[in-house]
Amino acid sequence: RPRVLSGIQPTSGSFHLGNYLGAVRQWVALQESHDAFYMVVDLHAITVPQDPEALRAATRQATAQLLAAGLEPERCTLFVQSHVPEHAQLAWVMNCITGFGEASRMTQFKDKSARHGAAATSVGLFTYPILQVADILLYQADAVPVGEDQRQHVELTRDLAERFNTRFGQTFTMPAPYILKETAKIYDLQDPGIKMSKSASSPKGLVNLLDEPKVTAKKIKSAVTDTDTVVRYDPEHKAGVSNLLTIYSTLTGATIPDLEQRYEGKGYGALKTDLAEVVTEWVTPFRERTQAFLDDPETLDAILATGAEKARAVAAETLAQAYDRVGFLPAK
Numbered sequence: 092r093p094r095v096l097s098g099i100q101p102t103s104g105s106f107h108l109g110n111y112l113g114a115v116r117q118w119v120a121l122q123e124s125h126d127a128f129y130m131v132v133d134l135h136a137i138t139v140p141q142d143p144e145a146l147r148a149a150t151r152q153a154t155a156q157l158l159a160a161g162l163e164p165e166r167c168t169l170f171v172q173s174h175v176p177e178h179a180q181l182a183w184v185m186n187c188i189t190g191f192g193e194a195s196r197m198t199q200f201k202d203k204s205a206r207h208g209a210a211a212t213s214v215g216l217f218t219y220p221i222l223q224v225a226d227i228l229l230y231q232a233d234a235v236p237v238g239e240d241q242r243q244h245v246e247l248t249r250d251l252a253e254r255f256n257t258r259f260g261q262t263f264t265m266p267a268p269y270i271l272k273e274t275a276k277i278y279d280l281q282d283p284g285i286k287m288s289k290s291a292s293s294p295k296g297l298v299n300l301l302d303e304p305k306v307t308a309k310k311i312k313s314a315v316t317d318t319d320t321v322v323r324y325d326p327e328h329k330a331g332v333s334n335l336l337t338i339y340s341t342l343t344g345a346t347i348p349d350l351e352q353r354y355e356g357k358g359y360g361a362l363k364t365d366l367a368e369v370v371t372e373w374v375t376p377f378r379e380r381t382q383a384f385l386d387d388p389e390t391l392d393a394i395l396a397t398g399a400e401k402a403r404a405v406a407a408e409t410l411a412q413a414y415d416r417v418g419f420l421p422a423k
């Protein structure tokens with residue numbers, strides 16, 4: 092079976108709709124057909140200022156949400172990044188074959204550093220795409236299911252894999268991004284020109300999956316659309332409505348043309364009211380399942396322990412090979 096690898100940050104406590112539709116939903120589907128490795132990337136979470144207790148709680152919360160979304164420990168390897176020390180170890184090696192200029196071109200770094208300000212911009216934030224390279228290469232992943240915002244990092248991974256393989260001999264599998272066109276980018280409900288994001292969105296533009304469903308319904312009903320009234324999918328001219336149609340279609344399985352037809356002559360109000368209900372119906376059981384996992388931290392930790400053991404078996408082998416290729420003397 093081909094292998095997939097992906098990760099999600101535990102930073103905010105709750106995943107948002109963009110995380111789910113852009114990434115996690117695909118993770119759930121791919122565990123059926125692929126040898127799947129999924130992780131909660133806590134090493135990435137400390138690249139910006141954070142609170143230790145909140146991080147620990149958010150790591151369990153992220154794991155609970157992944158299970159609530161449909162990941163099954165029998166069907167995939169689910170683990171926490173810091174439980175597998177090989178990530179940091181391989182990242183160092185990859186740092187050493189990355190050009191400073193090459194790393195400086197990463198747009199996620201530019202965006203995030205601009206947002207957090209110079210004083211909160213760490214060297215860790217600068218090199219986090221290279222840690223991501225190590226995350227992917229350690230597992231010899233064939234595909235990386237992510238949202239569009241991560242495409243550049245998968246491209247960097249390919250460049251560095253090729254560089255390493257050429258310089259030191261074939262070591263790493265060349266990974267490909269796995270990005271579904273329809274849900275590659277979910278947009279902010281208040282500003283459909285930018286991606287929905289936990290740090291860039293205003294609270295009203297961001298749908299957190301663990302929020303009170305009533306709050307979520309309200310946000311959907313007050314989503315920004317346009318002055319026209321026709322429900323039509325046209326991302327260029329009708330970004331807000333198109334975003335709502337994407338969310339609607341993905342959560343229900345109805346096609347976009349079906350939805351356009353269903354709301355013909357009905358206007359945006361009806362679309363928003365119905366979508367608010369669709370989302371509420373999805374998040375309500377999701378929150379309950381998440382809470383049930385959180386109520387049983389021992390089971391949660393046991394799942395993560397098994398996951399880390401399975402992940403380490405693969406990661407250790409790749410790291411040993413990479414260390415050998417670069418010329419490190421084996422420890423006796």
Ligand code: AQP
Nearest residue numbers: 099100109110113114237238276277286287288289290
């Ligand atoms: N708006 C989005 N549309 C589609 N996919 C998205 N992803 C994130 N936002 C969208 C995808 O979610 C996965 C996890 O990303 P992450 O760990 O970077 O999560 P995050 O940091 O919480 O995402 P944000 O909100 O984008 O964070 P900030 O504001 O810090 O930049 C990835 O596969 C990502 O593509």
